[in-house]
Amino acid sequence: MKIWTRRAAAVMIAAVLALTASACAPGGSGAGENFLRVGTTSLVDSLNPFVSDSDYSSVLYQYVYPHLTEYDENLEIVPSFAESWESSEDGKTWTFTTVADQQWSDGKPLTARDVAFTANMIVEHQAGPTGILAGWVAHLQTAEAIDDTTVVFHYESPVANVLTQVQALHILPEHIWAPLAQGDGSEITTFDNAAPIVSGGPFIMEKYEKDQLMMFSGNENWYGTKPKIDGFGFQFFANDDAMVSALKSGQVDMIGQMTPPTAVQTLKDAGMTVETGPSVTIKNVIINTNPDKPEHRELLVPEVRQALEYAIDRSEIVDQTYLGHAAPGGALLSPATGFANESISGLPFDIAAANSILDGLGYARGADGIRVADGVPMKYELVFPTEESGSGDRAFQTMQRGWEEIGVLVEQRKMDPDAAWDAITAPDNQYLEYDIAMWNWTPPVEPDFILSTLTCGSWGNNSDSGYCNPRYDELYAAQAIELDEAKRRAIIDEMQQIIFDDRPYIVYVNPQVIEAHSPQWTGFVLSPLVGSINNLSTQTLTSVERVAS
Structure with missing residues (x-):
C-alpha cells in the first residue's frame, strides 16, 4: 500500500x-x-x-542498493549485480556469480559477502524485525559466500520464483547493518538510515x-x-x-x-x-473478515459481502471517475501481471439482486430505509486513507449511492495513511474495530507477495483484512515450491477464486499507469x-x- x-x-x-x-x-x-x-x-x-x-x-x-537481478523493458529477468547464476538439478541450490572489484559509495568493498549477510540477516530475524521482507527469502535455509564473487543460496525445498525473489532483495552493506543485527535484531527497525545513504x-x-x-x-x-x-x-x-x-x-x-x-x-x-x-495496481474495497470481530458481525456472512459487490457500479467508476483509463476489476491479480484468473470477472451492477439477497437474510429496512441486522442498523464507517483522495473520492461516492439503494449506509472516514493503517489493525494487530476500508495494492509482477498478504501468517505485517483461510494457506505454500509453470498457475487461479468467493477484497477497478x-x-x-x-x-x-x- x-x-x-x-x-x-x-x-x-x-x-x-x-x-x-x-x-x-x-x-x-x-x-x-x-x-x-x-x-x-x-x-x-x-x-x-x-x-x-x-x-x-x-x-x-531500487536506485541506491544493488540487486542480483532486475527486469528489462520486456519484463524479463536479466543480470544486475549477479552476472550469472545456475541451479542444482533438485532446484534447492542456487549459485550466483557477482560483479568483481566493486565498492560501496563510501569506498568499502561491495562483494558477494554483502549478499550472504543480507539474506542471512532476514532469515534469522524473519519472525521479528525483518518480517516485512521475509517473503523474498522464503524457504531459504542459508546463504553462503564462497568468495568475494560467489554466493550460494541453500533452500529447504525447490522454489518456483528465486530469480524474481532476488530482484526484490535489497543488498545491504554489511559494515553498516551488521552491528544492528546483533542479539534480537531490535535495532534493525529503529535505524534511521539517514541521508546520505551508503549506496x-x-x-x-x-x-x-x-x-x-x-x-x-x-x-x-x-x-x-x-x-x-x-x-x-x-x-x-x-x-x-x-x-x-x-x-x-x-x-x-x-x-x-x-x-x-x-x-x-x-x-x-x-x-x-x-x-x-497497463498497471499491476488493484483498487479495492476491504471488508474485515476476522471472525472474532465483536460488532457488525453480519459482514462475516458471505452473502452480505456479495450483496455489497452487486451494488457497485464499476462501469460508472471506469467511465466517470477514470475517464476510460481503467478497466473493471474482479480477480486479485491484475491482468498486467500475466497471472490473473481470466475466468473471474466482477459481479454485474444489480441492485435487484443485492436487495433480494439481503431480503432473504431477513435484514428488513427500518423507518429511515436502513436495514437492520441482528438488531443493529447496517451503518458503517469506511476507513479512507487520504492518498486515495481524488479518484478514490469519486469512486466512493458511486459506491455510497449504490449501497444506499440496498439499505446500507456507509460514511467515509478520511485519515492519513498511518492513522488508516492503525485503524485497520487495531487494537494491537487484532483487526477487531474496523468494518470496511478502501485502499490499493501496487504489488510486484511476480504474484507471490500479494498472495501472501491474505495468509493467516500475514497478520501484523501486510494483512489489511483480518482474513485467514487454512485452505488458502495450503495453496500459498504449494505455489511457492511448484516448479511446473502450468501447475503453479492452476494453484494461483484457485487461490484467486477463493478470494473472489470469500470477498475480503472487492477489486473494483484495474487503473492504468498514467x-x-x-x-x-x-x-x-x-x-x-x-x-x-x-x-x-x-x-x-x-x-x-x-x-x-
Whole structure:
C-alpha cells in the first residue's frame, strides 16, 4: 500500500522552489539542466527498508542498493549485480556469480559477502524485525559466500520464483547493518538510515526533507550502465492539482504514475508528453473478515459481502471517475501481471439482486430505509486513507449511492495513511474495530507477495483484512515450491477464486499507469509498476536524458 501524509500546499510550493534552486546551484546535488525533477503525491514513509511500506520507498531502494537481478523493458529477468547464476538439478541450490572489484559509495568493498549477510540477516530475524521482507527469502535455509564473487543460496525445498525473489532483495552493506543485527535484531527497525545513504546502486540519496523533497546524485562506484543525468530529485505534493500545475509551469520535469485521469487532456493541451499503459495496481474495497470481530458481525456472512459487490457500479467508476483509463476489476491479480484468473470477472451492477439477497437474510429496512441486522442498523464507517483522495473520492461516492439503494449506509472516514493503517489493525494487530476500508495494492509482477498478504501468517505485517483461510494457506505454500509453470498457475487461479468467493477484497477497478513529462526529456521506460521510475529496474533513470537542442 502507498503510505503518505498530507501537507499544506504552501509548504509544497516552497519545497518546489527549494528543489529547483538546489538543482541549479553550483556544487549542489543537482547539475543544472542535467538534473531531472520528478513530482509525485506518493510519499516516502521511511528510509529503512524493514519499516517502509510505500511505493516510492521501494523506488528509493531500487536506485541506491544493488540487486542480483532486475527486469528489462520486456519484463524479463536479466543480470544486475549477479552476472550469472545456475541451479542444482533438485532446484534447492542456487549459485550466483557477482560483479568483481566493486565498492560501496563510501569506498568499502561491495562483494558477494554483502549478499550472504543480507539474506542471512532476514532469515534469522524473519519472525521479528525483518518480517516485512521475509517473503523474498522464503524457504531459504542459508546463504553462503564462497568468495568475494560467489554466493550460494541453500533452500529447504525447490522454489518456483528465486530469480524474481532476488530482484526484490535489497543488498545491504554489511559494515553498516551488521552491528544492528546483533542479539534480537531490535535495532534493525529503529535505524534511521539517514541521508546520505551508503549506496551500491546508480545513485546516492544526498538529501531528504520529509514529505517535501529527496535529492540524488550519481554514484561513481556503480557497476552498471552509467546514468546520462547527473542526478534527480523527488518533489512531494499535497494534491494532484498542485503536482499537475508544477509540470505545466516547468517547476518539475516529470510527474509519475499518480497523474490523475482528469488531467490527461489538460496536460496534452499544454504540450506535455502523456503516456499510459497497463498497471499491476488493484483498487479495492476491504471488508474485515476476522471472525472474532465483536460488532457488525453480519459482514462475516458471505452473502452480505456479495450483496455489497452487486451494488457497485464499476462501469460508472471506469467511465466517470477514470475517464476510460481503467478497466473493471474482479480477480486479485491484475491482468498486467500475466497471472490473473481470466475466468473471474466482477459481479454485474444489480441492485435487484443485492436487495433480494439481503431480503432473504431477513435484514428488513427500518423507518429511515436502513436495514437492520441482528438488531443493529447496517451503518458503517469506511476507513479512507487520504492518498486515495481524488479518484478514490469519486469512486466512493458511486459506491455510497449504490449501497444506499440496498439499505446500507456507509460514511467515509478520511485519515492519513498511518492513522488508516492503525485503524485497520487495531487494537494491537487484532483487526477487531474496523468494518470496511478502501485502499490499493501496487504489488510486484511476480504474484507471490500479494498472495501472501491474505495468509493467516500475514497478520501484523501486510494483512489489511483480518482474513485467514487454512485452505488458502495450503495453496500459498504449494505455489511457492511448484516448479511446473502450468501447475503453479492452476494453484494461483484457485487461490484467486477463493478470494473472489470469500470477498475480503472487492477489486473494483484495474487503473492504468498514467504519467507525463516535458517534451524536453526522453528515454523513459514505462512499467506496469508505478510507471517509469519504479522498483523493478534501473532502466529509466540510467537512460533518461534531455533532448538535444
